[in-house]
Amino acid sequence: MKIDDKKLRELEKKVLAYRFREKNLEDRKIYDEVFDHETLMTIYGLTTKGYFDTLDFPIATGKEGNVFRATTIDGDYVAVKIYRMSNSTFNNIQKYITGDMRFRSVGKNKRRTIHLWAQKEFRNLERMHTNGIIVPKPITCVKNIIVMEFIGIDETPAPHLRSVEIESPDELYNTLYDNYKKIYKKAGLVHADFSEYNILMTESGPTIIDVGQAVLTNHPMAREFLERDIKNLARYFKRFDIQVEVEDLMKDILEEEK
Numbered sequence: 103m104k105i106d107d108k109k110l111r112e113l114e115k116k117v118l119a120y121r122f123r124e125k126n127l128e129d130r131k132i133y134d135e136v137f138d139h140e141t142l143m144t145i146y147g148l149t150t151k152g153y154f155d156t157l158d159f160p161i162a163t164g165k166e167g168n169v170f171r172a173t174t175i176d177g178d179y180v181a182v183k184i185y186r187m188s189n190s191t192f193n194n195i196q197k198y199i200t201g202d203m204r205f206r207s208v209g210k211n212k213r214r215t216i217h218l219w220a221q222k223e224f225r226n227l228e229r230m231h232t233n234g235i236i237v238p239k240p241i242t243c244v245k246n247i248i249v250m251e252f253i254g255i256d257e258t259p260a261p262h263l264r265s266v267e268i269e270s271p272d273e274l275y276n277t278l279y280d281n282y283k284k285i286y287k288k289a290g291l292v293h294a295d296f297s298e299y300n301i302l303m304t305e306s307g308p309t310i311i312d313v314g315q316a317v318l319t320n321h322p323m324a325r326e327f328l329e330r331d332i333k334n335l336a337r338y339f340k341r342f343d344i345q346v347e348v349e350d351l352m353k354d355i356l357e358e359e360k
Contacts, residue, residue: 110146116157117142135186136168144245145182153242153249154180161259166195166219166314171252171259179252180241183223185216187246195219198294198315201322220246223314226291230313233288235281237310253302253309260302260309263338271342277307278335279351286355291316292324296331298338328355 117137149155154172158179162169167185174180195215199205204225205218224243227250231237239251253260268274278301285291293300293316300312317324329352336346 106150109149110142113142113146113149113157135188136184138187141184141187141246144247145184148182148242148244148247148249154182157182164312167246171254172249179254179257181238181250181252183220183248183250185220185246187213187216195315197323198222198317202317203320204318216246219314220248223312223316224248226289226313226316229289229291230285230310230316233284235284235289235310236277236308237313253304253311255304260304262299263301263303263308264298266303268342271339271344274308275335275339275342275344275346278310281310282331282335283355285310285316286319286328290319292319292321292328293331294327297334328352 117133145157152175155175156173158171158173160168161171161181167183170182170184172180172182199215199218199222202222205222220243224240227237227240227248231239238253241249241251243249282293282296285293291313293310293313295312295315296310300310302309302311317327321327329348332348332351332355336348336351339346
């Protein structure tokens with residue numbers, strides 16, 4: 103890949119601006135971990151291939167990585183998720199990969215595991231999106247970076263379900279439960295971290311995010327993860343006096359199609 107030194111310097115300058123914008127030393131350390139040399143070169147490669155033109159600003163910081171809004175050369179927005187290579191939760195993500203028939207040879211190489219984790223989220227997004235589930239549209243995945251649809255209101259990132267007021271809880275419950283059934287029955291997956299923290303809200307409704315940990319329904323821990331997800335769903339909607347029985351929902355989801 104031929105490198106445009108000017109464009110690479112501009113990218114490095116913007117990354118430094120993100121870093122020094124943060125006053126908290128721990129946050130600065132996170133940015134140092136996010137933008138290592140290999141990741142910078144991967145971002146550069148993605149811009150060169152036209153997936154986006156500029157990395158605008160961070161919109162979310164998670165345990166494993168950061169999400170940025172980016173702008174394409176046509177002025178459209180995309181979301182860029184960057185998994186940190188020096189990941190403190192490395193051991194925690196192993197249980198979601200081990201036992202997944204799609205990723206048999208993980209080993210203990212941290213870099214390879216993080217790359218596989220990004221691929222896993224991308225492939226889970228593809229399976230869900232293809233089956234009509236309300237997730238961001240996946241665009242591409244290279245090494246530890248995923249480019250996907252930006253979910254927002256105009257230029258502003260959409261808020262999480264946990265931080266918004268709900269006008270029609272019954273309608274929202276039905277939408278989320280119907281989509282969860284699709285995740286299991288059509289996509290053949292269990293989300294494994296389904297909660298108000300992993301759902302974005304726009305005027306058009308909810309979008310389910312953070313599907314990296316989703317496992318196939320034949321995963322050894324799939325039943326445990328499924329029950330945990332359904333309990334989270336029931337717990338959240340209990341505040342709206344929507345009474346649902348976890349056992350009934352489990353039976354409904356696990357019931358084979360006739």
